[in-house]
Amino acid sequence: MSPLLLALALPVAVAVAVVLLGERRRDAREAASLLGALALAWVVLGTLLPDVLAGREHVLEGPALIDGLPLRFRADRLALVYAGVAAALWLPSALFAAGYMRGHHEGHQTRFFACFALSIASAMGIAFSDDLLTMFVFYEALTLATWPLVTHRGGPAAARAGRLYLGLLLATSMVLLLLAIAGAWVHSGPAGARSLAFVQGGFLGEAPPAARAALFALFVLGIGKAALMPFHFWLPAAMVAPAPVSALLHAVAVVKAGVFCVLKVAVCVFGLDVVAVGVGNGWLLGLAAATIVVGSLVAMTRDNLKERLAYSTVSQLAYVVLGAALGSPLGALGAALHIVMHAFGKITLFFCAGAIDVATGRTRVSELRGLGRRMPWTLGAFTLGALSIVGLPPLGGAWSKWYLGQATLASDHPWLLGVLLLSSLMNTGYLLSIPALAFFGAPREEPGAGPPVREAPLACVAALVLTGAGSVALFFGIDPLVAALRPAREAP
Amino acid sequence: MNAERRPLEEQVVVRKTAKLLIPFVVVFGVYMVTHGEIGPGGGFQGGVVIAAAYFLHALVHGLAEVQRVIPRRVTDALAALGVLLYAGVGVAALLRGGRFLEYAALGAPGDVVASRALGMTLVELGVGVTVAATMITIFNEVVDDGEH
Amino acid sequence: MSHPDVPALVVVVPLLTGLLTALALRGRWAWAAATLSSWLVLALVLDLALAVQHAPGGVVSYALGGWAPPVGIEYRVDRLNAFVLVVVAVMGAVVTPGARLGVEAAVPADRLHLFWGVWQLCQVGLLGITITGDAFNVYVLLEIGSLTTYTLVAMGKHRDRRALTAAFQYLVMGTVGASFLLVGIGYLLQVTGTLNMADMAARLLEPETARASGRTIRAAFSLIAAGVCLKMALFPAHTWLPGAYAHAPAPVSALLASTATKVGVYVAIRFLYGIFGRELSFERLPTGPLLLVCAAVAILAGSLLACRQRDLKRLLAWSSVAQIGYMALGVGLASKAGLAGALLHLLQHALVKGALFLAVGALVWRLGAARTDDLGGLGRRMPWTAGVLTLGMLGLVGVPGTAGFVSKWYLVTAALEQGLWPVAVVVLVGSLLAAAYALKVIEPLWAAPEDLPPPAGAAAWGGRESPFSSLVLPGLVLSALSLGLGLGLGGPAQGLALAAAEDLVPARGGP
Amino acid sequence: MEWLRLVPYWVYVALMMIGLYGAIARGNLVKKVIGLGLFQTGIFIFYISLAVVDGGTAPIAREGWEGPYTSPLPHVLILTAIVVSVSTMAVALALVIEVQRAYGTVEADELAALDAEGTEA
Structure with a gap:
């Protein structure tokens, strides 16, 4: 079986196994998740990644949903950025989820783990998709697979959040994105010679500029998962979900799928050159910059930890969009790196928020x-994650912001660097203030408080320490990553 | 209902005229049904005429009486039987190697005219039975208020 | 090679068995006969469809009574009606076995044989309309199909007397529509002197016919278009549909929603493209814009009204109004992709609506009613039924992986090809509205049962699934078919739809 | 006398319009049925007018007459249409009777009011 097929099928197999094992054999069920995650990480990072770096191609063709448009998959470097992140973070997420769901006494755990695995499967599909239609199919699959997770808690609040989540994501994808894809198909060539397959450098070169500009706008606005303002409301609303779901949404799969799709569309549908010389990208840069600043500003005003983190995500994702919209190889590199860095940083932060919730409510x-003295591991990891998001060495986030900053300077819009710096400043304010408060603030003694606070379950702590350490490791191990991504821009 | 009908039955002229007329109406109806293959007439018209005899009888003697003579079960069955006859002719043609409703295949091979006459007569008979039975059923349904 | 008499048998078999059923069989035997006959018809139709694939020119012709066309009545099967025939036959073969319990609950035992007889005659009408090549025959069979349909709808009276008023309204509208069609056919007969549809089309193409009788042809066109719109329930002639589908017994709704209006769409395609021809219909007359506007309103208003319904059957009925809009839209685009989209949508909507109405029938059978308020937590108690409902709803939305996505893709690209992006937006916004009403069903189904009050009929019900093989399985079969179409296993169906569209809209030079 | 030849057509149009008005605008279900009947009768007259051939006789084969005959085809067609129409009438009347039994009225507005009550209940 080809590793590509294996990467797509493994999470599905895990979902099936989870459903079959069920609540009665919950230990075996969680073991299935963990083993599946481990196997997927091995397939993606241990098999596909070296192969692709060595220049070997992995392609796969599935059934044709629409006559003449088969599902097509290909493992290339950009695909492996997202697939690698999702595969690598599934393991700590599964670990964390096992601890969290039990510690929190959540219901419907079988459904939860099954949907989680299906979400990973969809993410793999998006990552390895080799044409727009395939990407769209898995993009929608991801929306549907995550909806039960978002509404997991039940009750009116979760239902409302779920409706907002589905409503916004479906509205953008089904109306704008699908229109964009259909438009791209029609403009990709004369009848009979049309294609939706991704091409380095884009395949809309023949389209009239006005159509191209319109399509670009439709694509960018249609990929609602990128949480670009004004289509970001679903993300803060979705925080009613359990913490592992937030980790999935913010780090592992969902928003990353959004920005990955934006990046992919910029590189492989329009081509960076086209994006750079303008498909009306000025407005997109402005929108991304506005999202960066406004997202940070809103985050500063939020007291609910998860909500603050959610707005931080909105802001940070706009960095990736910004990088893609710059239309330069350097920008694309920065954007790709930021997908990785933000994923590791933000998942740590959400794990910590979840661990605090489990341990203290x-x-x-x-x-x-x-709280820092009671939960040193958790808040220590939180500090690492926060530093990475701010973009300070020695954490991975420093590199992506470095490349993005360089890309803005090299572009026609150097003022964007100011936006990046301003945002980093605000990040410091609203993120680093939290561990500062926890470590240096005087504990608030509540009369009649319950037993003293202790660390969260081992599975939770292990997971968040793992990802926190990952952020550090990424700082020092950046060279191979950059080296791997650089040739991508030089390919024709 | 009965209060309105009884005077009609008691009127000698009406009763006697109806009694005189009904056999002729039926015969004329049957003539139309069977004559349809070569001249004006046919199952539709003939069937209606036959049904008219039934109506006349019902008008004069009341529904209960006419339904005693020809029960509803019978008319219901006849309505389906007529169509069956029609379709059966078609299928018979199929079975004898022709096309559906190809009358020429019905009779003795070679005698196309006689075969066609046979086929048409049978089909018209089917139509006539069905039309008559259907008209009677409609009449029963409309007149027979609240009996079931 | 298929037997030459198969085209006739497609109609004769259900006719004979239907009559025999009404005449000689009782109760469950009547149902068994109907089921057997529907399966036999399916086998015949599949055989016929294969024959069409291999026939020279893609046409199988059958002269009734041995009278050669254009004098006699011709049964003429090309790729277009082979496609529709397969849809009608498949739906009949799946819905009939699944209808028994629902019908037994709705119809008194001493009337069952009549019901099943009429049920089969309804299929005679629908199959006949589709297979015949004779314009007047279309009218007669349309009326056979309609008269039986009115009766079937009225059978809902034992549960809800509103079925009677709905059936009456349907009858008035349907009769007016059919009469318009009749007058239009009369005009065509006057102009062309023939009733054979292929012959008619050829004579209408003759320049002197067009010159001498242009006004008559246009009048015929308008009358037929109006009649067909009434029959297929296209906005603004849709008013009969919601009541009829909502108050008919659920199995009847399943049969009608998946076949009756579809055959109406077929008749529209046949007349617009097959008889008047694409040039007359769409280039010399403003049919395209008119159809597109009606379709757009149908899609948007139908979906919006569906969102406001609480009764599931009514919700599905309004959704049908919207879905017919999609088919009309594909027809109105007058391009190969548009027509293929319309045909594929016809197929997928038949499967999906059939499955949904069957699932609703299973709910009604258990709960006595099916309202969105009663669905709380049913996903746990009736997982199969809930699964069919969920899949069907996703199909209506057109989520990728369901057949609905395929047809909508064709419709959207067809609209964009002609630069009609507002039309494409309407299609997509319609999907979004469908998502809204789908959510209204899916969300409570899978919500935790403790969050919601128990269903009204729950006390007597005990929380069990409906009988699997007789109520649930047919819906599952249809869902599986729809899923298979959506997941790329529907190659032959797509191919046939595209070939049929190609026949009607031959590829022209240039883009 | 050209206009005289068109009289059947005028009659047909008038009947159709009167019938259509009755079927749509009348509130009483029985009157609606009557309207439908008129409507369809108009169409029968139209078809019969179609069949006319100048100087044609009834299409019955006779010795020593070579034609012209009126066209028998519309006659046959309309015979079928009449049967269809009669069946429609029958179903319609049966429905009206059932409506009367179930609701106690056959006036459309009263029925609508009763149905609306049913929905709210």
């Missing part, structure tokens, strides 16, 4: 005062 920033 606290969800507000102001309640964390003095």
Whole structure:
């Protein structure tokens, strides 16, 4: 079986196994998740990645949903950025989820783990898709697979959040994105010679500029998962979901799928050159910059920890869009790196938020005062994650911001560097203040408080330490990553 | 209902005229049904005429009486039987190697005219039976208020 | 090679068995006969469809009574009606076995044989309309199909007397529509002197016919278009549909929603493209824009009204109004891709709506009613039924992986090819509205049962699934077919739809 | 006398319009059925007018007459249409009777009011 097929099929197999094992054999069920995650990480990072770096091609053709448009998959470097992130982070997520779901006494755990695995499968599909239609199919599959997770808790609040989540994501993808894809198909060539296959450098070169500009706008706005303002509301609303779901949404699969699709569309549908000389990209840069700043500003005002992190994500994702919209190889490199860095940083932060919730039931920033001494591992990891998001060495986030900053300077819009710096400043304010409060604030003694606070379950702590350490490792191991991604821009 | 009908039955002229007329109406109807293959007439018209005899009888003697003579079960069955006859002719043609409803295949091979006459007569008979039975059923349904 | 008499048998078999059923069989035997006959018809139709694939010119012709066309009545099967025949036959063969319990619950035992007889005659009408090559025959069979349909709808009276008023309204509208069609056919007969549709089309193409009788042809066109719109329930002639589907017994709704309006769409395609011809219909007369506007309103208004319904059958009925809009839209685009989209949508909607109405029938059978308020937590208690409902709803939305996505893709690209992006937007916004009403069904189904009050009929019900093989399985079969079409296993169906569209809209030079 | 030849057509149009008005605008279900009947009768007259051939006789084969005959085809067609129409009438009347039994009225507005009550209940 080809490794590509294996990467696509493994998570599905895990979902099936989870359903078959069910609640009665919950240990075996969680073991299936963990083993599947491990196997996927091995397939993607251990088999596909070296192969692709060595220049070997992996392609796969599936059934044709539409006459003449088969599902097509290909493992290339850009694909492996996203697939690698998702595969690598599934393991800690599964670990964390096992601890969290039990510690929190959540219901419907079988459904939860099955949908989680299906989400990973969809993410793999998006990552390895080799044409727009395939990408769209898995993009929608991801939306549907994550919806039960978002509404997991049940009750009116979760239902509302779920409706907003589905509503916004479906509205953007089914109306704007599908229109964009159909338009791209029609403009890709004369009848009979049309294609949706990704091509380095894009395949819309023949289209009239006005159509191209319109399509570009439709694509960017249609990929609602990128959470670009004004289509970002679903992300903060979805925080009603359990913490592992937030990790999935913010780090592993969902928003990363959005920005990955934007990047892919910029590189492989329009071509960076076309994006650079303008398909009306000025407005996109402005929108991305506005999202960066406004997202950070809103984050500063939020006291609910997860909500603050959510707006931070909105802001940080716009970095990736910005990188893609610059239309330069350097920008694309920065964007690709930022997908990785932000994933590791943000998953750590959400794990920490979840661990704090499990251990203490606290969800507000102001309640964390003095918690650092009780939960040193958790808040230590939180500090690492926050530093990475801010973009300070020695954490991975420093590199992606470095390349993005360089790309803005090299572009026609150097003022964007100011936006990046301003945002980093605000990041510092709203993220680093949290561990500061936890470690240095005086503990608030509540009369009649329960037993003293202890660390979260081992599975949770292990997971967040793992990802926190990952952020550090990425700082030092950046060279192979950059080297791997550089040739991508030089390919014709 | 009965209060309105009874005077009609008691009127000698009406009763006697109806009694005189009904056999002729039926015969004329049957003539039309069987004559349809070569001249004006046919199952539709003939069937209606036959049904008219039934109506006349019902008008004069009341529904209960006419339904005693020809029960509803019978007319219901006849309506389906007529169509069956029609379709059966078609299938018979199929079975004898012709096309559906190809009358020429019905009779003795070679005698096309006689075969066609046979086929048409049978088909018209089917139509006539069905039309008559259907008209009677409609009449029963409309007149027979609230009996079931 | 298929037997030469198969085209006739497609109609004769259900006719004979239907009559025999009404005449001689009782109760469950009547149902068994109907089921057997529907399976036999399916086998015949599949055989016929294969024959069409291999026939020279893609046409199988059958002269009734041995009278050669254009004098006699011709049964004429080309790729277009082979496609529709397969849809009608498949739906009949799946819905009939799944209808028994629902019908037994709705119809008194001493009337069952009549019901099943009429049920089969309804199929005679629908199959006949589709297979015949004679314009007047279309009218007669349309009326056979319609008269039986009114009766079937009225059978809902034992549960809800509103079925009677709905059936009456349907009858008035349907009769007016059919009469318009009749007058239009009369005009065509006057102009061309023939009733054979292929012959008619050829004579209408003759320049002197067009010159001498242009006004008559246009009048015929308008009358037929109006009649067909009434029959296929295209906005603004849709008013009979919601009541009829909502109050008929659920199995009847399943049969009608998946076949009756579809045959109406077929008749529209046949007349617009097959008889008047694409040039007359779309280039000399403003049919395209008119159809597109009606379709757009149908899609948007139908979906919006579906969102407001609480009764599931009514919701599905309004959704049908919208879905017919999609088919009309594909027809109105007058291009190969548009027509292929319309045909594929016809197929997928038949499968999906059939499955949905069957699932709703299973709910009604258990709960006595099917309202969105009663669905809380049913996913746990009736997982199969809930699964069919969920899949069907996703199919209506047109989520990738369902057949609905395939047809909508064709419709959207066809619209964009002609630069009609507002039309494409309407299609997509319609999907979004479909998502809204789908969510209204899916969300409570899978929500935790403790969050919601128990269904009204829950006390008597005990929380069990409906009988699997008789109520659930047919819906599952249809869902599986729809899923298979969506997942790329529907190559032959897509190929046949594209070939049929190609026959009607031959590829022209240039883009 | 050209206009005289068109009289059947005028009659047909008038009947159709009167019938259509009755079927759509009348509130009483029985009157609607009557309207439908008129509507369809108009169409029968139209078809019969179609069949006319100048100087044609009834299409019955006779010795020593070579034609012209009126066209028998519309006659046959309309015979079928009449049967269809009669069946429609029958179903319609049966429905009206059932409606009367179930609702106690055959006035459309009263029926609509009763149905609306049913929905709210």
